[in-house]
Amino acid sequence: MEESWKGHVLLVPYPGQGHINPMMQFSRRLISKGLKATLVNSIFIAKSMKLGSSIGPVHLDVISDGFDEEGFPTGGSSELYLEKLEAAGSKTLSELIVKYRSTPYPIDCVIYEPFLHWVLDVAKDFGVMGAAFFTQPCVVDYIYYNIQHGLLSLPITSAPVSIPGLPLLEPRDMPSFINVPGSYPAYFKMLLDQFSNTDKVDYILINTFYKLEAEAVDTISKVCPTLTIGPTVPSRYLDKRIEDDDYYNLDLFTLHASISTNWISNKPPRSVVYVAFGSISNLCEKQIEELSWGLKNSNYYFLWVIRESGQINLPKTFMEDLGEKGCVVGWSPQVRMLANEAVGCFLTHCGWNSTIEALSLGMPMVAMPQWTDQPPNAKLVEDAWKVGIRVKVDEEGIVPRDEIECCIKEVMEGEKGEEMKKNAKKWRELAIEAVSEGGSSDKNIDELVSKIIKFKN
Template sequence: MEDAKQGQKAHVLVVPFPGQGHINPMFQFSKRLASKGIKPTLTPTIYISKSMQTHTIPTQYGPPIQIRPISDGYDDGGYAQAESTKAYLDSIAIEGPKTLAQLIQKLAEEGDPVKAVIYDGFAPWALDVAKKFGLVGVLFFTQSCSVNSIYYHVQRGLIELPLLGPGPSTVSVPGVPELQPWEVPSFVENYGSYPFWFDAVMEQFSNIDQVDWVLCNIFYDMEIEVVDWMSKMWKVKTIGPTVPSYYLDKRLEDDKDYSLQFFKPNTVLCKNWLDSKPKESVIYISFGSAAELSEEQFKELSCSLRNSHNNFLWVVREKEQTKLPKGFIDETSKQGLVVGWASQLDILAHEATGCFVTHCGFNSVLETLSLGVPVVAVPQWTDQGTNAKFVEDVWRIGVRAKVDEKGIVRKEMLEECIKEVMEGENREEFKKNAAKWKKLAKEAMYEGGSSDKNIDEFVAYVIG
């Protein structure tokens, strides 16, 4: 009991980059810290905090998670309000550290001083602020260690860009399978096409040698060799997967969702529909909260689902639904269900779900590994091509759909991939491997598991 009381005195700031795929894993990690006695305060941007409609998130297992926002310079509209990507990234690099410093000072004045700052790699300025105040600086990687290793090698000049030049055409970094150019993150593959996001991912490593800890949102078995290589340079600990406890170890009894959704899910509709379908008969399709598919790609996807004759549940954000072929939703109403948003965890956990057609955003990959669902990978950009490589060739839980010369995945390719995962000769292998990773993910978060022990070690350090 004395340890728990002491732990509650240790206060940490958790500084996510403003995007759902970045906020959710750091929020989940905050819940784990709270369960172990640490007092976490989440610092979303002012615009995002308005959608959260709360100042604290109560927990049954420890101190409440406070919400104390900082500014990105666009308090009324966030990223969408900015004139350009460059304008937004420039603004958050100025306003973020300024308002973070003000918050640290204010908390000290309130008698609630901060001991550590845990920050998203996309916000390296937070480490500079932490060090200015003499605080523990903790880097939190929301993407895979392999992806971050590639970025590190580029940032340090160990991989020369552009890739398609007189040198070797493949990419090789320690602990990662040899990668073709189209299998590395798009910021690296298509050097020059994303100038401002490229700078953002490179900046993660600008001051990494000053961090006290590096926390990775994976479990150790996923990327053993890369983690071991990174650990030679920094104090690296795997603390994931940051999936709600209900779907893993069930130690946090009320932890059934991420507590933050930018879109309202059609939970009852989806559950009732899935309940009416046979076991492993449904293809679940979702491309996340940010991907924007072309009208041509929507047409190819629609045709492949119709031709598969499988049941399907397709998440298409409302603003994207105008890209669907005219009449598609009505014409396929007996075969499928199209919704604007859904609780992905509930769908992946449902016994009717047989396969997941995904863009391979890293949170989606972690969820499908944690819930044991085979995959058809249709990567779009950023780290997704590398994640898809691991899905097919390393974790072996599914197949990748290849694009044509126009960058479109054609219906024939999608039909072939769906058929292979749903009923092909490798179906049982995919299911067996998916079940193995599900077991390992749970074991990592059980008491005494690899991730749980690492979190305990981190908590002990912070309490100090």
């Protein structure tokens, strides 16, 4: 096999679950096109997960984030983490590229998440191609582009916000770093820095598909060499062209998949509400209480994915009274659950991976955004794609139980819910079309692969 590789791509995601998964899936897509793909994790992630040299056809390697033994600093300082990640990451990434130069398959292209904008500088220092892989939707990426280039001034003093190529946005529709000025300044700077050196990039790759965000893609393409290459969802659920590809197979959290699959196996079609808020979001105790009773009062079956740190805040009698009506787990194989015919609704924080998985699987949503890109994603879910309903918060920022119950019932059985289901089915068909042979994303991936092969030769 090694003799037949047409080129070697190094993929460098930000070290987090929601960032590794799409890169892992894109690696498989590139391999199916004849490239060798090596996915890079942090030393800490590789050690804690006891990762070997590969997962299926995807090769694995490591760089340092500066915290090889303990992972993210115990003090929780994002500034310190990002500072050390850049320093240690730049050094060890350089060493990795040098290592592969002495093998029969040197690195031809580095595909990196632009949260790590410094990766492009390393790639260009070694004279290899560099492609930025954006793991948020094009609409959100272009908002940050406008801020970074001084086209949108902060703080925002009038509404709605009008940005060419994007829908009109109210303050609550903007990324949380903009809507709540001064929140998480290190992460906000990281997001703006995504575009700090893209004038040197060979391609910008976005995990979306053209028909989903056509106007935004056309607009950003005028200023950046942009290719839509998504959705990066396992092939089994879309075009079925990659063998044995039904899950990402790299979980940073303990996964007991059998709990979810066994519980859901005897539930009637479209009777279950699947509830998950991703790998980072933490709901406060009051919100967990309101969500608990909202789910229970809806009288639907529900499968709730909530980490153990959140489970301790569940109401005291909640678990005892569940019976077969609900199942609470710490982690779950989400894409498999969304593909299960028993699931009829996804109550989600609207992280981009969750959102595009739901769109790809034709799943209507109750949108309950928390932070970062989730508010604009929820805006798109409700108003642009019309595949879900967004919850309303009270004056304390809490979504009350009655609102949760009402939104679930609207999606599961209401008149608007029927329209959402039809729209969700349409977007699923368009997602399949995009990655199938000759589709927009498939053609774009072919263009990228062709450029890498030409560069190698």
